[in-house]
Every structure is written in C-alpha cells, then in structure tokens.
Amino acid sequence: MIKVASHLYTLEPRQSLNAVSSKGQRQGSLLKVQWEDGLQGYADLHPWPELGDMPLREQLLQLSLGNYTSSVQQSLCLARWDAELRSQGKNIFDVGAPIKNNFLVSDISHVTAESLQAVKHQGFDTLKIKVGKDSQEETRLLNRIASSGFKIRLDFNGVGSLSSFQKFMADLSSEARAAIEYVEDPFPYSDQTWAEARQLCPIALDNYFDQVKWDVLSEAPCDVLIVKPAKLDMVEVKRLIKTWNLKVTITNYMDHPVGTMHALGTAMELKKELGDTVLQAGCLTHHLYQADVFFAELRNDGPYLRKTAGTGVGFDHLLEALPWQLVSPN
Ligand code: MG
Numbered sequence: 001m002i003k004v005a006s007h008l009y010t011l012e013p014r015q016s017l018n019a020v021s022s023k024g025q026r027q028g029s030l031l032k033v034q035w036e037d038g039l040q041g042y043a044d045l046h047p048w049p050e051l052g053d054m055p056l057r058e059q060l061l062q063l064s065l066g067n068y069t070s071s072v073q074q075s076l077c078l079a080r081w082d083a084e085l086r087s088q089g090k091n092i093f094d095v096g097a098p099i100k101n102n103f104l105v106s107d108i109s110h111v112t113a114e115s116l117q118a119v120k121h122q123g124f125d126t127l128k129i130k131v132g133k134d135s136q137e138e139t140r141l142l143n144r145i146a147s148s149g150f151k152i153r154l155d156f157n158g159v160g161s162l163s164s165f166q167k168f169m170a171d172l173s174s175e176a177r178a179a180i181e182y183v184e185d186p187f188p189y190s191d192q193t194w195a196e197a198r199q200l201c202p203i204a205l206d207n208y209f210d211q212v213k214w215d216v217l218s219e220a221p222c223d224v225l226i227v228k229p230a231k232l233d234m235v236e237v238k239r240l241i242k243t244w245n246l247k248v249t250i251t252n253y254m255d256h257p258v259g260t261m262h263a264l265g266t267a268m269e270l271k272k273e274l275g276d277t278v279l280q281a282g283c284l285t286h287h288l289y290q291a292d293v294f295f296a297e298l299r300n301d302g303p304y305l306r307k308t309a310g311t312g313v314g315f316d317h318l319l320e321a322l323p324w325q326l327v328s329p330n
Pocket residue numbers: 155157184185206207226
C-alpha cells in the first residue's frame with residue numbers, strides 16, 4: 001500500500017495562456033508518495049478541465065477513495081521515478097544530455113523584430129506560437145516573422161475547422177509555410193480531415209490523443225506526437241512512435257516546476273534512447289507565471305533549463321518544508 005499526501009497550490013498567470021484558457025489563477029496539487037519499501041517521491045498533479053481533464057477536486061476525491069484516475073496514475077509513476085532517483089542520490093538531470101527547448105510565444109501581437117533578435121541572441125532557433133484567436137492578424141504577423149530564420153511551431157489548440165485552416169495556410173507566404181516545422185491540433189480530430197491537413201504541412205497531435213483509434217488505423221494520424229508525461233504512459237508512447245514512425249516533442253503541462261522537471265527529465269531520457277526521433281522539447285513555460293519560491297529556482301540559459309539543486313526533480317528543502325495533507329485511505 002502507498003501513502004499519498006497533497007499540497008494544494010495556485011499559479012498566477014502573467015497573461016492568457018492559450019486559446020482555451022481563461023486568465024484566472026490555476027490550481028494544482030503536489031503529491032508526496034510513500035511506498036512500502038520506504039522510498040518517497042514527489043510529483044505534480046495539474047489537470048486542465050478546459051482540455052477535458054477531470055477537475056482537481058474530483059481527482060483528489062477519487063484518490064481519497066482509493067481510485068486512481070489516469071492523471072493520478074501518471075503522477076504516481078513520475079513520483080516513483082523521483083523516489084528512485086532520490087534513493088540513489090541522483091538528480092533528474094543525470095539521466096541524459098541536456099535538451100534544447102523551443103521559445104514559447106503566447107501572444108503573437110507582442111512580437112517585434114527587436115524581441116525576435118533578442119530571442120535569437122539567447123540561442124533559441126525554434127518558436128512555438130499559440131494561434132487561433134485572429135487568423136487575419138496572425139497570418140499577417142507570421143509572414144513578417146518568416147524572414148527571421150526561426151523554425152516555427154504553431155498551436156491552434158483545436159480552435160477552427162479544416163476550411164478555416166486551409167484559408168490560414170493559403171494566406172501564408174511561401175517563406176512562412178517553409179518555416180513551419182509543424183502545426184499542432186489545427187482543429188478537432190477526425191481521420192479524414194486531418195489526412196487532408198497533412199497535405200498542407202506536418203501536423204502534430206496533442207489534445208486529441210484519446211480520440212485516435214490507434215489500433216484500427218490504416219495510416220499514421222499525424223507526423224509528430226506531442227507528449228506530456230503528466231498525461232501519457234511512456235511505454236505506450238514508445239510503442240506508437242515506433243509503430244507509426246512518428247517524431248515526438250515532449251512538453252510540460254504548463255504546470256508546477258515539479259511537473260516541468262519531470263517532463264524535461266523524460267525528454268532527456270527518451271532522447272538518449274531514440275535520438276533524432278525526439279525533437280526540441282517544450283518545457284520552458286516558467287516565465288508565464290508570477291514567480292514563487294519554486295519558480296525562483298528555475299533558470300534557463302537560453303533554450304536550456306538549468307539543473308535544479310538537490311536529488312530527483314530537485315527542490316528538496318522546499319518540498320520537505322511544505323504543509324502536507326494525507327489523501328489516500330491507507
Ligand atoms: Mg498543444
């Protein structure tokens with residue numbers, strides 16, 4: 001039997017995070033898990049009800065009843081990894097070579113030639129741009145950004161349709177289209193419409209993972225799989241990327257720094273195993289939130305996140321000092 005304790009936290013976004021989120025505070029819970037063999041580890045639980053996850057309170061209620069939701073199962077799996085690293089005195093950065101991250105642009109209207117120059121100067125070569133709010137303005141700005149030399153990832157978060165996406169792509173200059181590495185969730189998933197979208201550019205699957213009938217497909221549903229270790233089991237992920245010859249981008253869940261370090265560690269470990277199949281990660285989101293004691297320990301050197309002090313995901317003293325509340329029934 002395991003013992004699980006919770007510490008509720010609130011994150012304060014500095015601005016709207018994506019096309020589906022409101023601007024309000026975000027709630028989540030850190031979990032402290034103790035196993036019968038004496039190991040103890042930590043993980044984050046940061047559901048996004050806007051993206052179809054069960055709300056946090058309900059997840060914790062189920063946990064208190066001894067039922068593990070799929071999000072909680074992933075958190076427990078990551079907590080076990082943290083526990084094993086801690087017991088060996090290892091930091092999660094010790095699992096592989098550092099991996100680059102894309103630079104996240106939440107609001108394209110804030111991008112200027114000077115700001116892009118500064119981003120490039122820091123060492124970034126890939127922008128991930130959240131779109132889907134005002135396609136006319138977005139295509140105009142993308143046509144301007146295209147000459148900057150960055151690879152571009154676009155994320156629509158499923159806002160739109162095949163026809164609105166076709167128009168969006170037609171409005172881009174050939175230079176802008178050539179700069180696109182992939183487009184994430186251009187509109188809600190269906191086999192046929194996504195197959196058509198893939199004629200226009202590489203397509204990445206993120207929030208519609210559960211809607212794909214993986215076992216009956218006759219061709220790959222996408223070119224790239226966006227994997228959030230907070231949500232997906234990595235054994236299954238590895239099977240799918242090998243079966244369908246997919247590339248993969250590991251991202252955090254715009255979550256607590258504990259979740260971010262777990263995502264980054266997963267990316268480093270997977271890259272060690274699969275090499276170029278693993279693209280640049282998307283784990284640099286800490287600047288989206290107001291700083292607190294945890295965020296203060298997250299630093300990046302351009303596209304690389306720096307190692308946090310301590311074992312496992314780090315933050316040893318901060319995690320030990322938190323007030324924890326027992327959740328599980330045992
Ligand atoms: Mg996405």
